[in-house]
Amino acid sequence: MRVTPGYTILFAVLIMAISGFISFYNIGKNNSMDNKATIIITNTVENNIYGSVGKVDTVISNQVSNGTANLENNIMNNGNGDGNGEISSSIENDVNKTSGDLKNNITNSVEGDGNYRFSNSTQNELGDEADINVRNTVENKASGTDGDPPSPSPEVMWGIDSASETTESFYACVRENFGDPTVFGRYLETRENISRGLTPQQVSLIHSKGDYILPIFNNFNDATGYENGVNEAREAIGYAQDLGIPSGVALFADIEPTYPVDAEFIRGWFETISASSYESGIYGIFDPQRALYQSYNAAVQSNNAILEENYIWTASPNVGITTQAEAPEFNPEAPEGSLALAWQYGIDADTCNIDTNLFDGELLKVLWKPGS
Known part of the structure; x- marks a missing residue:
């Protein structure tokens, strides 16, 4: 995707409700923005999981070069009930010759007696000429009806x-x-x-x-x-x-x-x-x-x-x-x-x-x- 200099790009929200034995592979990819543009990218993926699933893979990938960028990536996985499944979240950023802000947020929340396995990954490739502020946040929250596990200390x-x-x-x-x-x-x-x-x-x-x-x-x-x-x-x-x-x-x-x-x-x-x-x-x-x-x-x-x-x-x-x-x-x-x-x-x-x-x-x- 090529961006005309001075324009702003805003990526929309993707929300999914998942039930049953299924697998998903979700990709949001913003490729090679190589003009000196002002770029705003907000990727939000929310997976609401009811019951059991096979595997849910969510991948957000951004490639940005040149210009000023404000990138925000949000993945939210919500497990409800007594199902099970594997939920994988991955955020990948390749940034070069760019200034601005980069924020990655992954939140996993489970309520009920489900048996969900979560894996989280954030990879930031910052080139030598990148001048960007980076903040990565991962939050895991769990509560069940059969002996609630202790909640993690809030950040x-x-x-x-x-x-x-x-x-x-x-x-x-x-x-x-x-x-x-x-x-x-x-x-x-x-x-x-x-x-x-x-x-x-x-x-x-x-x-x-x-x-x-x-x-x-x-x-x-x-x-x-x-x-x-x-x-x-x-x-x-x-x-x-x-x-x-x-x-x-x-x-x-x-x-x-x-x-x-x-x-x-x-x-x-x-x-x-x-x-x-x-x-x-x-x-x-x-x-x-x-x-x-x-x-x-x-x-x-x-x-x-x-x-x-x-x-x-x-x-x-x-x-x-x-x-x-x-x-x-x-x-x-x-x-x-x-x-x-x-x-x-x-x-x-x-x-x-x-x-x-x-x-x-x-x-x-x-x-x-x-x-x-």
Whole structure:
């Protein structure tokens, strides 16, 4: 396939439901794109397997040379019931004289008492003149009715948040000095001398990098009172809807350490967001000595659903800015039993104006994912 320079290519989604004793061999192949084009390739194959199969082979193969490329390959195998079979997933990339991003994702999930055998393979051939960022992710999840096996520990993702406007030069700064984020925390609205709000253009740029967006609402400086919590939550919902943030995404109230805070605000925020199509989240320094920590526990006493359903993004402890490669072990501080799935472990980098974070992979389910 030859591409006219400057054009964009987008490959579609292939979904299959499989049952019975059968074999499949699925190939998505994008050959020899050798002009200096802007290339976007997204290959997604989903195999939903009900019952028994002989063998399912899925192969995605990309050959790209010259130009700028954003390649994303996704293979998802879902086994259900008490069947059996062999499921093989393979991703092959041959990249030369190309810059950009390459992401390979393989997810295998089994529910029930089936006996499925999975094999996964990712092969990246990068030529001497390739300047491309590569991330490979393989996730295996299994649960059965006859003695559930222990779930694997969720993967921890590195990410950033920033009050600055998101541009290509900003991304270049982050990648050159820190690493390649998976999650990007950004503000819903602009506050003069404080934060630059998200725009549709910035959303498109962040998602084009394959990054998830964590939406932050900070258009207040007083976190006290139930009605105040309700009103701020309603305003956040309005911003989210205007931006086109899909349902199921968590909106995080930014409670800074200088703000007064009480349990009623937390309850008002949580109950209003939870009654909408969005999920509730709260950011702050959840140090046990802080008023936020104590107010959160008091709010839980009034409504235990806060403990079970509200997502916490904590800035405690603060161990300092690092690169992605030097990030600490995931060790957030927050109320016992809470959904503390995000940790801002370093703040105020001198370069690029970012904070550095770690995110439990479970949080990705309630972030604004690319393509949604």
